[in-house]
Amino acid sequence: MAQGITQLAPGLISFLKSLKTTPADPSVEHLISLLKRRQIRNSRPCAIATTALMLRVVGEFKGRDAAKLVERIRQVGRRLTAAQPREVVVGNIVRRVLGLVREVLDDNTGDSHTGSDAGHNTPTHHDSMTRPTLSSSISTFSPLRHAAAEPMDASMTSEMSDSSEFNRRPPLLTSHTSYAPTTSAPLVNSLFGLFSQPDDSNASTPTGAASPDGKSAHSLNLERLADLSRSTNIDLKSEVMDGIRELQDELEQSDEQIAGVALEHIHSNEIILTHTASTTVQKFLLSAAKKRKFTVVHAETYPHDNTATHGILLTGRKRETRLDEDEDPWKPLTAAGIPVYVIPDSHVFAIMSRVNKVILATHTVLANGGLVAAAGAHMIAKAAKEHRTPVVVLSGVYKLSPVYPFDIDELIEYGDAGRVVPYEDGEFVDKVDVEHPLYDYVPADLVDLYITNLGGHAPSYLYRIVADHYHTEDITL
Amino acid sequence: PQQQAKKESTRGQKNLGLFFGHLYSQPRQHSMVGASKDVHPAVLALGLQYSSYVICGSTARMVAMLLAFKAVIESYQTPVGTSLARHLTNHHLSPQIDYLRSCRPLSISMGNAIRWLKDLIIKIDPSTPEAEAKRDLVEEIDMFIRERVTAAQKLIRDQAATKILPGDVILTYASSSIVEQTLLQAHKAGVPFTVIVVDSKPLFEGKTLARKLANQGITVRYYLITGASHAVKDASKVFLGAHAMMSNGRLYSRVGTALVSMLARSHSLPVLVLCESVKFTEKVALDSIVGNEVAPASEILSEAERASLLPLEPHLPATHPSKNKAEDKHAADDA
Structure with a gap:
C-alpha cells in the first residue's frame, strides 16, 4: 500500500498527499517544481494546489504581525508565479489570500476603533463610501482616514519599518514621514473614491511642520496599532485560514453553481458547440441534460487536447484529474441521452450555420473581458460572430484575473511541437518551423455572456468583479 | 464484408442525421x-x-x-x-x-x-x-x-507569382498544386519570402507541401488549424487553392478554408484564390451543409488516437456501444 502511494505519478494528487506531511517550505519547492515541469497544469488543479499550499503556509506562519504574514504570502506567491507565469490562476489565488488577510485586518480595525461605524463591520474592503462619514466625525488630519482607506498599510508602515515592500505605500501622516508618498493612485479603488483622492494626497503631503493636532493623532495611532496587533494576532491566522477554506469551498462548488443556471441558457432541441475538455462545461451540459434534450457538437482541439476531449466524452471526466475513483461516478453526456458529435476543429465554420449556441471553456479570464482559452477558441468565437451565434463563456471567478492583456503574446503558451509533427519525422522537423500554440486570446467583443459562479455578466462588467475580488495593492505581487 | 458494410450504412443513416444525413x-x-x-x-x-x-x-x-x-x-x-x-x-x-x-x-x-x-x-x-x-x-x-x-x-502561376513581393509572408491552407507551383516559381525568380502552412487532420496534406517547399530552400512555418489565429497574425497574404468556384461567387474548397479566410479578413489580409476555369460550375451554394462530400467517420480517428481511447473502454457505460460519432466532410464553403 505504501509502495502504491510512493509510485503515484507526480501531480496534483501526489502533491496534496505530500502536503499533509511536509512542512510549508519544502512544499513550496515541491509545487514550484511541479509547476515548472508542468506536472500540474490547467487552471483548476493549479488553483486547488495553490490554495492547499496557502493554507499550509498560513497555518505554519509563526509571528505576531500581519505585515510579516502578508510579506510571507507575497514572497511565496512571487516564487510560484515566477515558476509558471502563464498559469495566471496561481497568482489569482495568492492575491485572493492576500485580500483575505487585508479583509480580516480591515474588519478588526473597524471593530476595535470604529465599532459604531457599521460600514466597517461589513467585510467589504476599501469601502470608500464610508469615508466621508468617518472623516466628518474625526479631525481632517486624523490618520484614521488612512486607516479607513488603507488600514493594512497604515498598520504596517508603522510596525514594519524593516519591510521595504511597504515603504513605498502611502504612509501615515506623521512627523517622521518626510518623503512624499509616491503611490496615492492605489487608493482609488472605485468611482466613489475618485473624489476623495485629492483630499488624501493633500493630507499625506508632509508639511514638515506638524501641528499639535497631528502629533496627538500620531500618538493615538500608535496606541491603536499596538492595541490592534495584540487583539488581531490571536484570530488573524485562524480567520485567514477560515477564509482560505472558504476559498477551497468556492473552488469546489463553482462548477455546481455554474451548472445551476444551465436551464436558463439551454432550451430544448438546441445544437450546442463546445470545444476542448472542460469539467465546468461538462457539468453545465449534464445539469441541463437532466431536464432538456439537446445536441452537443464537440470540437476536439487537436492536437494538444484531443485525447482529453475524447476521454471526457466517453467517460465524463478528464483523465488526469482522476481524483476519487469510486465516489461520484461521472457520467458522459451520452449516458444522459444527449447525442454528441465529435468534429475536427476545421469543421467549425461549416457547421456553425446550424449551431444555436457556442459554449466555451476558458483558461483565464482577463480584466478587460477577454479570455485566454484552448487554441482554436478564437476562430470558433469568430466564426460564431460571423454567423451571429451567441457565445457563452463558463468560468469560475477564481479564473478571473486582474491582468490586462497589454501583451497578448505573453499570455500564450507554446506546447510540444512533437504533438504536431512527431520527431520521428526528423527531416521535416529539421527544415520546417513547427509551431504549437496551446492557447488563444479571445477579445471581449467576441463574447456575448460570461457565466461565473456569481451569475451571468456582460464582458464589459468583468472589471467590476475584478475590483471586488482583488485589492489594487496586490495586483503586482 | 458486404453484409457488414450494409449494416454499417443503415446505422450510419440512423445516427448521422444531424447535419449531413442527406449526404x-x-x-x-x-x-x-x-x-x-x-x-x-x-x-x-x-x-x-x-x-x-x-x-x-x-x-x-x-x-x-x-x-x-x-x-x-x-x-x-x-x-x-x-x-x-x-x-x-x-x-x-x-x-x-x-x-x-x-x-x-x-x-x-x-x-x-x-x-x-x-x-x-x-x-x-x-x-x-x-x-x-x-x-x-x-x-x-x-x-x-x-x-x-x-x-x-x-498562366495562373505566372500571374500569381507576380503578387508575391519581397518580404511577404504567404499563408496557405493544406495543399494545392497550383499554390505550390506559384510559390516555387516566385522562389526561383529570386523573390525573398517566407511561407506559413496551416494544416489540419486527418490527411495532413499541408505537410507534404511544407516538405516540398522546405526542400527547395524556402523558410516554412507549420501550424495546425487550431493555431490558425496565431498564424494569420504574421502573414501578409493568403493564397488558397480551390475545389470549385460557385456561380454565386463563392469558393468551395477543403474544410477549414473558410476559417482561414475569415481570420485573414479580420486581419485585413488579401486572400487570393488560384483556380483553373475547369473548376467553375454553374451550381450555387449558401452554406456547406446542403451540398458537400462526406467521408466515413472512421477516417477522422487516427490509429494512435484510437489506441489511446482503448484504456477508456472499462469506463464506458455498458448500454451504449457506440457513442463517439464523428462527422467528416471534405469541403467547406467560403462566404
Whole structure:
C-alpha cells in the first residue's frame, strides 16, 4: 500500500498527499517544481494546489504581525508565479489570500476603533463610501482616514519599518514621514473614491511642520496599532485560514453553481458547440441534460487536447484529474441521452450555420473581458460572430484575473511541437518551423455572456468583479 | 464484408442525421469487390487510389481520370450492330464513372470533364472508322489536359507569382498544386519570402507541401488549424487553392478554408484564390451543409488516437456501444 502511494505519478494528487506531511517550505519547492515541469497544469488543479499550499503556509506562519504574514504570502506567491507565469490562476489565488488577510485586518480595525461605524463591520474592503462619514466625525488630519482607506498599510508602515515592500505605500501622516508618498493612485479603488483622492494626497503631503493636532493623532495611532496587533494576532491566522477554506469551498462548488443556471441558457432541441475538455462545461451540459434534450457538437482541439476531449466524452471526466475513483461516478453526456458529435476543429465554420449556441471553456479570464482559452477558441468565437451565434463563456471567478492583456503574446503558451509533427519525422522537423500554440486570446467583443459562479455578466462588467475580488495593492505581487 | 458494410450504412443513416444525413447516399467503396465486370483495370486501380487518397485534389483527380479514360477508349471495341458514338458513353463509359463515383464522389472538375467528353463522343460522325474516332478522342483528351490544365496553371502561376513581393509572408491552407507551383516559381525568380502552412487532420496534406517547399530552400512555418489565429497574425497574404468556384461567387474548397479566410479578413489580409476555369460550375451554394462530400467517420480517428481511447473502454457505460460519432466532410464553403 505504501509502495502504491510512493509510485503515484507526480501531480496534483501526489502533491496534496505530500502536503499533509511536509512542512510549508519544502512544499513550496515541491509545487514550484511541479509547476515548472508542468506536472500540474490547467487552471483548476493549479488553483486547488495553490490554495492547499496557502493554507499550509498560513497555518505554519509563526509571528505576531500581519505585515510579516502578508510579506510571507507575497514572497511565496512571487516564487510560484515566477515558476509558471502563464498559469495566471496561481497568482489569482495568492492575491485572493492576500485580500483575505487585508479583509480580516480591515474588519478588526473597524471593530476595535470604529465599532459604531457599521460600514466597517461589513467585510467589504476599501469601502470608500464610508469615508466621508468617518472623516466628518474625526479631525481632517486624523490618520484614521488612512486607516479607513488603507488600514493594512497604515498598520504596517508603522510596525514594519524593516519591510521595504511597504515603504513605498502611502504612509501615515506623521512627523517622521518626510518623503512624499509616491503611490496615492492605489487608493482609488472605485468611482466613489475618485473624489476623495485629492483630499488624501493633500493630507499625506508632509508639511514638515506638524501641528499639535497631528502629533496627538500620531500618538493615538500608535496606541491603536499596538492595541490592534495584540487583539488581531490571536484570530488573524485562524480567520485567514477560515477564509482560505472558504476559498477551497468556492473552488469546489463553482462548477455546481455554474451548472445551476444551465436551464436558463439551454432550451430544448438546441445544437450546442463546445470545444476542448472542460469539467465546468461538462457539468453545465449534464445539469441541463437532466431536464432538456439537446445536441452537443464537440470540437476536439487537436492536437494538444484531443485525447482529453475524447476521454471526457466517453467517460465524463478528464483523465488526469482522476481524483476519487469510486465516489461520484461521472457520467458522459451520452449516458444522459444527449447525442454528441465529435468534429475536427476545421469543421467549425461549416457547421456553425446550424449551431444555436457556442459554449466555451476558458483558461483565464482577463480584466478587460477577454479570455485566454484552448487554441482554436478564437476562430470558433469568430466564426460564431460571423454567423451571429451567441457565445457563452463558463468560468469560475477564481479564473478571473486582474491582468490586462497589454501583451497578448505573453499570455500564450507554446506546447510540444512533437504533438504536431512527431520527431520521428526528423527531416521535416529539421527544415520546417513547427509551431504549437496551446492557447488563444479571445477579445471581449467576441463574447456575448460570461457565466461565473456569481451569475451571468456582460464582458464589459468583468472589471467590476475584478475590483471586488482583488485589492489594487496586490495586483503586482 | 458486404453484409457488414450494409449494416454499417443503415446505422450510419440512423445516427448521422444531424447535419449531413442527406449526404450519406451510398457506402464508400474501398475494394474492387462488386465492381461491374465492364470496369477497365486502369479505372479499377484509379478508384482505389481515389478512395485511399493516394490521388487527391480535384485537378489531380480529373487528370488521372482522363488518362484512365484514354486507356479505356484505346482498348474499346464497338460491338457489332451499334456505333461508337451511341454505345461508348452509355454502355461503356457509364459503368466506369459509376465505379469511380462509388469510390469517392466526383469532383466538380471531374464532372465538367466528363460532360465535355460525353459531348465530344456524341458529336462523332457515325461514319468515321472506329480506329480513327478513337485516335481523335485520345488526341482531344490530351489537348484538353494541355489547354485546360497545363496551360491554365502556367498562366495562373505566372500571374500569381507576380503578387508575391519581397518580404511577404504567404499563408496557405493544406495543399494545392497550383499554390505550390506559384510559390516555387516566385522562389526561383529570386523573390525573398517566407511561407506559413496551416494544416489540419486527418490527411495532413499541408505537410507534404511544407516538405516540398522546405526542400527547395524556402523558410516554412507549420501550424495546425487550431493555431490558425496565431498564424494569420504574421502573414501578409493568403493564397488558397480551390475545389470549385460557385456561380454565386463563392469558393468551395477543403474544410477549414473558410476559417482561414475569415481570420485573414479580420486581419485585413488579401486572400487570393488560384483556380483553373475547369473548376467553375454553374451550381450555387449558401452554406456547406446542403451540398458537400462526406467521408466515413472512421477516417477522422487516427490509429494512435484510437489506441489511446482503448484504456477508456472499462469506463464506458455498458448500454451504449457506440457513442463517439464523428462527422467528416471534405469541403467547406467560403462566404
